[in-house]
Amino acid sequence: MPDDLRLRALASALNGAPLQIDDAVIDLAIDHGVAALLARSPAGRAAAEPGAARLRAHLREREVLTAIQDREIVRVLDLLAARGVCPLVIKGAHLAHAIYPSPALRPRGDTDLLIADRDREQAAAALANAGYSPLAHVRGSVILGQFHFIRRDAVGVPHALDVHWRVAAPLLFASVLPIDALRGRAVRVPALGAQACGPSRADALVLACIHLAAHHRDSAILLWLYDLLLLASALDDREHDAFVDTVVRSRVAAICAHALGHADHFFDDGGLAALASRLRAEAEHRQEPSARLLTLARPVDGLLLDLRTSPTWGLRVRLLREHLVPNRDFMRARHTRGWLPLAY
Known part of the structure; x- marks a missing residue:
């Protein structure tokens, strides 16, 4: 079966459709971050042995690892707050608690935090004192908009932190969704401690769409597209309007429409299709520099776009x-x- 058809069959199974589970399907689900979701799906529960046992074991591992990761996030946020740094928890760690029935169903390789640009030095110092070491990567005042830290805990579990001061690496996003605006609409994430806040659902959907367009336009795993499905499905009418208003004001309608359309291709969801269509209509008569991300062919094109914008x-x-x-x-x-x- 061609890869596209295999992924669409797997996506359908996550939404309740039947699917014959074998090792190849489980391998594909693991590669795309949705094996825990598959384990909880009707197809996963109906799977024959030994596939069913493999899915159950994967889900148990995810539950243990998620509890360890969440406990570390609470510790980190408390230490940052003591230094006067109040980040927003974004992406996987936030979505796991905001839109998934169990956080273990939304795996993440790292924890993403969004801070104010002015808090960079304090955040780095706090993380160093918390036992984290910076990963060597290209950095500067403008080139990336983030830094990475990692530590291993007492039992050897690695904890990776990705600390952002803009919502995506391309410079054209430097003024998109500034943290002060996001904080004004932020919501508490009680499961991650007293200091934990994350974006509103409407803002989280904008962030998820931008993440795909900026970094994974043609290489999105199914998990990230499932994020879009759950977020779009969770919005009420007021939140839909808030999402569209933010997208239009931020001049990212075309790339958000593309991301939602990509998710709809696999999940065949009327809500995704309608929202993508609404954004395409908004983008049709607008000049959006971010839309050029959809046509970049080479890595150097990204640099040229940054220079132009x-x-x-x-x-x-x-x-x-x-x-x-x-x-x-x-x-x-x-x-x-x-x-x-x-x-x-």
């Missing part, structure tokens, strides 16, 4: 410098010390 020449110069002369920690991680001067 940067508001000042100073920002363009800084961006080029950070691409051409990466930070020393990143270069040390890629080259031996003796060769570091030649690496630049």
Whole structure:
């Protein structure tokens, strides 16, 4: 069966359709982050052995790991708050508690936090004191908009943090969904402690669509598309209007329509289709720089788009410098010390 048809059959099973479960199906579900969901689906519950046992074991592992991850998030948020840093929990960790019937059904490889740009140094210091080490990657004032930290706990479980100060890496998103606006509409996430807040459901859907368009336009796993399905299904009429209003004001209607249409392709959902159609109509007569993301063919095209959409020449110069002369920690991680001067 071609990959597209296999994925559509798996997507249908997540929505209750029958599906014969074998190791190939389970492998596909694991690759796409939906094996726990499959285990809870009618098809998963009806699966024959040994497939059923494999799904049950996977779900138990997810439940244990999720509890460990959630406990660590509570600790991290408390430590950040003590430093005066109040991030929003976004993406997987937020969605797991906001729209899934059980957080174990929404796996995540890391925890994404959104902070104010002004809090970067305090956040990094707090995480270092909490036992986290920064991962070496290209960084600077404009190039990426995030940094990564990791620690292993006492039992060896890795905890990865992805700390953002803009909602996506491309610079054209620098002023989209600023954190102060998101905080004004944020909701509590009690399961992650007294300090935990996440975006409203409407804002979370905008963020999820932007994430796909900016970083995974042609490589989205089924889990991320299922996020869109659950978020869109959860919105009431007022939230639908708030979502569309935010998308239009942020000039991201075309890319959000594309993401919702991609999800509809696999889940065949009338609500997704209607929302995507509404956004296409909004985007039809608008000039949206973000729409160019849908036609990028090469990595360098992303840099060229950043340069074209940067508001000042100073920002363009800084961006080029950070691409051409990466930070020393990143270069040390890629080259031996003796060769570091030649690496630049």
